[in-house]
Amino acid sequence: MTLAIELTGITKRFPGVVANDDINLAVAEGEIHAICGENGAGKSTLMKILYGMQPPDSGTIKIHGEAVELHSPAQAIDLGIGMVHQHFMLADQLTVLENVILGAEPMRSFGRIDFDAGREHLDEVGRAYGLDINADDLVETLEIGERQRVEIIKVLYRGAKILILDEPTAVLVPQEVDELFRNIRELKASGATILFIDHKLDEVLEIADTITVLRQGQTVGTVKPEDVTAHDLAEMMIGSELPVPDAGASTVTSEVALAVDGLRVIGEGDRAVVDDVSLSVHRGEIVGIAGVEGNGQAELVNAIIGLDDPDEGTITLLGREITRFSVRSRREMGLGYVPQDRHRDGLLLGFTLWENSALGHQTEGPYSRGPWLSRAGMRDRASRIKADFDVRTPNIEVSAHALSGGNQQKLILGREMVAGPAVLIANHPTRGIDVGAQAAVWDDIREARAQGLATLLVSADLEELIGLSDTIVVMLRGRLVASLDPNEITPRDLGAYMTGAALEAEAP
Amino acid sequence: MTARLTHRLMLSSAAPIAAVVIAVVLSSIVLLISGSNPLAAYADMVGHASKLETQVDILNRATPLYLSGVAAAIGFRMNLFNIGVEGQYLLAFIVSAHLGAQVELPAVLHIAFILVVAMAVGGAFSGAAGVLKVTRGVNEVISTIMLNAVVISGLSAWWIVEWQAGGEISATGGRVGTEPIADSGILPNINSWLELFTREIGLGKKLTGMLVIAVAVGIVYHVMLNRTVFGFDLRASGANPTASHVGGVSPKRMVVIAMALSGAVAGLVGMTELMNTGYYPSNPISLLGFTGIAVALLGRNNPAGVAVAALIFAFLDVSSGILQISGAASREIVEIMKGVIILTAVIAYEVVRRIREREEAAAAAAAMATSPAAAL
Incomplete structure (x- = not known):
């Protein structure tokens, strides 16, 4: 058996993290090879290395048995490697044909584009791989699944024999997933090699010939789907040796601070992305929401914060309906919020720290009095946040982009905490920050809990969820599918719930 | 601390100074190539500008440019490109000139009425573009360009005929324009204020009273932007709309308000001419709106910076006249200088911003390293 791709000892470091740590991967020609792993396990980095977008710090890459050094995607394309990104890169106002030939236009004399040759080649590719698409449709009229097919054809048109699909099912509804899988099998039958990145275990087990699991930048193992269950895969992905820190004595009171009742949010394509969700958070309680990303957590949080209007259901804060x-x-x-994406949702990067310390609370004292800002009040608060939350900065006059991620996060958490919130929504509060800052964030949340803060914690970090939460609810495909006691659940079981494996096992 | 402050001041003044110096050097090269003596040309420009009457001209020219620059700057602060200041001020000009001539009011009220009408018309017209943006997703650049056309070749062309003083436009007889406003509606000139410090202003030059209004607008803009919650919302929303939305600032609301405020200030641009002539002429001073965009750019949307930029542009505009008369150089050289100043300013500001960013990041990293807990 020849190997289409052979990666040996690939290591890639970024400041403060090792994204890929001595990874080995062998992909046979003509197989569908799935790469699984949690967010941050190093899947994307590995694919970027393979596609020439980032050079590895060490390790070798062999394509069809030949060692190569990849410096650019163009070079990868020349070697027959094509990548279908999770977010489509198509021009809506152009036709399928125009999109496909864009950047690889067949030319006639005087710089004219030879559309006939392009169409002919496109038809050939479509026939050869069993992909059905009308070359003259405007891309904006296509369904999501069809757009993805255009992306795949685009890659094949350039002569790719090895296709990298980056979480291709993330944007699809189940029927479209079936269609995609049919297409992938046809591609395989026509001799293509597919590298399929995913973290939905049921899908991986259905489509893959071989599965390689990554965890924390390392290869955990390579298995055949017929030899493993979803349970086994979840365990491989999450690891079973995670420590479970003591949550401390319960401080949960009987007073409900935040209640969500029958909440529904309809997303694109009339799909309910939040589907009949009800939950309540008491004073002194931390409720953790577990779930694989993209199962409605973001939309639920947006509805609670007020960024999006829910289509049905109510939200009650401190006894008042605030829907x-x-x-x-x-x-x-008194609703505090620590967003998932600091740079996009949490900070004004070009503004000073003292201005950032007011964002979201600028209408309240001591930041302002009536319509007037109080610069003294803002600076005072910023200094207090710097001291109490250990924000490492030369002074509060620097702009926010000068701080490291962990310090930015401590600033945001501090800003929300000094405002004395009744309810805190913490959305992945420790994502992408170093271990020290992470521990500080946890301590702050625990301390506030003891003071009676009600916290809704959304996280992909199972250790964090189990360690901090008083109750864990699992969100899957927009629904709350399980409510678990963190004292009794292991990360392994929680992982199984998140991917739906446990629910299937329970079903009769 | 003083050393750091001096350093900061030097950094922030480096950019505009560099821009002017480079513009002078490049313009000199152009002058030399075209066979003129740059030193003679500059001597003419400076000599002319040192006369009191010329200075009055410069201030009269700078006043509408400043208002136009502030109007554009308010939009820029919200990441809005209000390219429609041109149409907004012309529309406000003709409507307030017409309505101002129809009413009889005591002096102060009459003036206030005209100014309020101008601001309301400009604000509503510009606000419409804001509403289109947030409800229908129409890019404000497109809508304000089209609204400019509606005003310039549409409404004002129609209304100047409709509101023409004495009915029919006559090719021979006298003034072509709207009915003149009664004296009670005319903001008096402030020659006497300037004469307190200097000598009597000659050549019949009148320093516009709108200068006072422009200064007031600048102060209100500064205070609003830096000292009020609303100004914080505006700056925050312009810098990062999603983070501001999370922080409780509705981006849609801010877009509409910022467009309306921008248009309201734009409405005042034409008032300098109205308060001088007393009516809307068939050929009003135009292009002030587009120049205002350049003025705002050079002045970094900052109230004081825009004032300096407006003065520089006014100086260059007024100088073009003397160059033509003295023959030291072609008058078009001032247009080249304006262009070069803008380009070099944009580049210099960016360079300074990067230097500052790097210094801050280095300082923050140093703070991390010296902290005892950094070992974590």
């Missing part, structure tokens, strides 16, 4: 309240009035009532 239609503005973000500002919710915040003034």
